[in-house]
Amino acid sequence: MRILQINLERGWRGGERQTLLTLQGLQALGHAPALVARAGGVLAQRAEAAGVPVHACRGGPGLASFLLSQGGRYDVWHAQTAQAMSVAALLRPVLRVPLVFTRRTAFASSGSQRARRWKWARADALVAISQAAAQAPQDLGLPVSVIPSAVQAVEPAPGRVAALQQTFALEGRRVLVTAAALSPEKDPQTLIEAVAHVCQQFPDVSCLHCGADGAAAADARARVEALGLQDRYLFAGFQPHVADALALADVYVSSSRFEALGTSVLDACLAGLPVVATEVGGHAEILAPDRGLLVAAGDASALARRIVWVLTHPAAAQAMGTRARAYVEQEFSVPGMVASYERLYRRLVAR
Template sequence: MRILHLNLEKGWRGGERQTLLTLQGLQARGHTVQLAARAASPLAGRAQAAGVAVLACSGVGALLRLLLRQRQAFDIVHAQTAQTMSLLALLRPVLRAQTVFTRRTAFQVTGTQRRHRWKWSRVDALVAISQAAAQAPRALALPVSIIPSAVGPLPVDPVRVQVLRGRFGLDGRQVLVTAAALSPEKDPCTLIEAVGLLRRTHPQLICLHFGAEGAAAAAARERIQRLGLGAHYVLAGFEARMGDALALAHVYASSSRFEALGSSVLDACLAGLPVVATEVGGHVETLAPDRGLLVPAGDAPQLARRLAWVLEHPAAAQAMAQRAQAYVARVHGVPEMVSGYEEIYQRLVLRAGG
């Protein structure tokens, strides 16, 4: 099959990682794959380095022209973002290819249901990465397939791990790691408040927060300063090699208010870390019933208590982590995800040809 994926995101987050993993997996199975991506984006660079053909676009206008120019060139056109899905919906009447959209968010649809239903109904196959991500289209009576996002073991460089330990002064410390952009939906301030409570009983605790800047960055820095957490909460910036960062941790936390699935939580589980996360979206699917600890979103005291339990009960916490590790390895493997998309593509192509 000839397959084109669309993703114009400027940064590198979970959706971009999933896009690349899918393309690599399909290419390894003999399909002709290409990626339409923003020129000079991290996704475009990593795809090219991995041997995936990239059609560089400066923006939505350039992608529109590309799709019109090459509308006969592909069997499948797959939108990986809401922005590119909107473009596919508009162009559907003139495209020869079968179209697919993967929904990666769990935000509820309000006020614009008719527009969303029209847009989502324009694709030939609608996919969600979790039951949480599927709720909104299902509420509009649209058929949705579930294909969970995939993760694989992240590489760990022992030398670099030691460098990071020295950089952050981790000897003798209890290390909490989180990986999340400093954006409102990730709610960094609740985790900061929890660390402020926890350091009273666990003075050796340090939280390393890896993630890009975002709209909540100023509030996060103000909260750290106001609570006097300079020695306990470090905004460590974006980390390209999260395997090394996870190797530093005793526990992983996520304080997100919305999460369709949470690939960072999946990574932590696969790395064998006990996880404490908010009881939202895909976190529940990954960690319930006994693979992690869940807390209400925005509840800093409860988050602090759950983190304290992990630090104070290492054997029980490790048993919990091992259950999560086995689950993620079984359910969220890259081959399973690629097979799911391949099956949908083949069904669509056969239907179109029949």
Template sequence: MRILQLNLERGWRGGERQTLLTLRGLRAAGHEAELLARAGGPLARRARDEGFVVHEAAHIVGMAVCLLRRARRCDVLHAQTAQAMSLLALLRPCLRRPMVFTRRTAFGPTRHPGRTRWKWSRADAFVAISEAAAHAPRALGLEVRVIPSAVEARPADPPAVEALRARFALQGRTVLLTAAALSPEKDPRTLIEAVAILVAERPDLVCLHCGADGAAGEEARERIRALGLEDAYRLVGFQPRIEDFLALARVYVSSSRFEALGTSVLDACLSGVPVVATAVGGHLETLAQGRGLLCEPGDAEGMARQIARILDDPARAVAMARRAREHAARDYSVSAMVAGYLAVYRAL
């Protein structure tokens, strides 16, 4: 089959990573996988560097023109983002090809649910990355298949790990790690306040926060200053090699208020790092059955208690991390994800 993947985002986040993993998996399975992406963006650049056919456009009109030219040469059109699905929905009468949409968020349609249902119903197959992401379309009466996103085990680079240890002066420190953009739904404030509670009893503790700046960035920086946490809470920006940071961590923490799946949590699981996360969305699925510790969103004291439980009981932490690693390797592999998509494509 020839499958055109569509992802129109400008940056590099979870959806773009999953698009590239899907391209790789389809090629490994013997299919022709092409990409329509934002011109000059990181996804287009990385896919082209790996030898994929990439169609680039700088704006939505150019993307529409490209689709009209390319679509009928493809067997399936796969929208990997909501914006891409909007484009497919509008052009559907002209494209006349089977369409697949993957939903990656757990937000419900807050405005114009009828319009949202119309757009989603234009897809011939609707895929959600978790039960949490499937809830809203099912509530609108749509049939949804759950195909979880994938994660790959990437070994840390020992010299790079030691360089990070020296760079951030981590010798003798207990390291917490989170990887999330500084956006309101990721709720960095709660994690900052949890760290403030912990360092009162554990002055050696330091939290490294990897992630791009965002709408909650200024509030986070102000809160760090107000609590005197400049040494204990470090905003280190987006990091392409999160595996090197995971090698330094005793605990991985996610403070998200909404999370469709949480592939950063799954990265931590694959790396053998025990996880504390909020009891929301996909966290409830990935960390069930003793694979992690949960706390309520916005509860800094509860989060601090769960982190302390892991730090105070190394044997329990090791057993929990082992269960999580086995689950992530089995249920969230690239081969499992691609097999799910291929079944959908073939059915269409």
């Protein structure tokens, strides 16, 4: 099958990683996938390096032009982001190529319910990465299939791990790690407050925050300075190899207020780490009932207490991480995700 994946995001987050994994998986199965991606974006660069045909464009108008001129050559379109779906939905009646949309968010979408329903209903198959992500279209009466995102084990590079450890003076420290953009929905303020509580009890604890700057970055840095945590709460910026940071971690922590699934939590589970996370969206689907510790969003004190429990109960925490790793290996594999999409594409083409 000729399958066109569409993703115009500039950066590299969970959706972009899932797009590339899908493309590579389809290639391995003998299909002919291609990608429409933003010119100069990280996804376009990585897909080209992986040998995937890439059609670069500079935004929605460029995508529309490509679909009108060349989109009819494909058996299926797969919109991997909301922006891609908006453009594809407008053109779907003209070209009538089967259209799949994967919803990757769990927070409220902008615009009216009527507009959202119109757009989502243009998809021949509407997919969500978790039950949390499926809720909004289901509330509008639309059928949704759940195909979870996938993760694959990545070995840390000893040289890069040593460089991180040296750069942030982590030798001999117990390390908390989070991988999240400094954006409001990730709620770095709550994590900073929790780390402040933990640091009062444990002089050997540091927190390594891996993630690009966003709208919450200035406030997060100001709060760290106000609390005197500059040497304990460490902003590492975007890390292209998160496995290296996870190799230094004793605990993985997520303070997100919204999370459709949480691929960073999946990465941490796959690394065998004990995880403390907010009970939002897909976190509960991954970690409940005994694969991690969950707290209410925004509750810094509860987050700190759970982190302290992990630090003071290492054997039980490690057993929890082992259970999570076994579950994630079984339920969130790349071959499983790609096979689910392949079956979906085949049904649409046959129909």
